[in-house]
Amino acid sequence: MHFQNLVSGNTHNENENQKESIQNVFEELDAPFTENELSYGIRQLKRDKTPGFDNILNEYLITGKAALTQVLCKLFNDILNTGNFPQMWVKSIMVPVFKKGDVECG
Structure with missing residues (x-):
């Protein structure tokens, strides 16, 4: 269908639908x-x-x-x-956890 739309010139509608979908996601993420x-x-x-x-x-x-x-x-x-958020929130502690394989492999 995608290639058929390319030939028929329907990509404008497809792009508009994608933009609208992305905008809806941003609005949802920015909601209080x-x-x-x-x-x-x-x-x-x-x-x-x-x-x-x-x-x-x-x-x-x-x-x-x-x-x-x-x-x-x-x-x-x-x-x-x-x-603005507390600077403490940008700190983290990362601890590597060995799963399997050679422990000495770096």
Whole structure:
């Protein structure tokens, strides 16, 4: 069908459809966070995980979900709107995990 459209000149419509589809994805990604989304995300967290540099345990979020959801929603939406976020969030710890093969292979 693609090559038939090339010959028949229907690529303009196809390109417009692709642009519209991409625009819809961007609009969805730029949409404000909702409290329901945050509640769902917190419900998906697993206990007994090591915290990051912020020392926030998943248990804190799970236990405090009712009190934290509204505050976190506002925080994340402010970050989305301003582009300003805590510098601590750009730090990470990467630990290589040996799976199989030669350990000495570099």
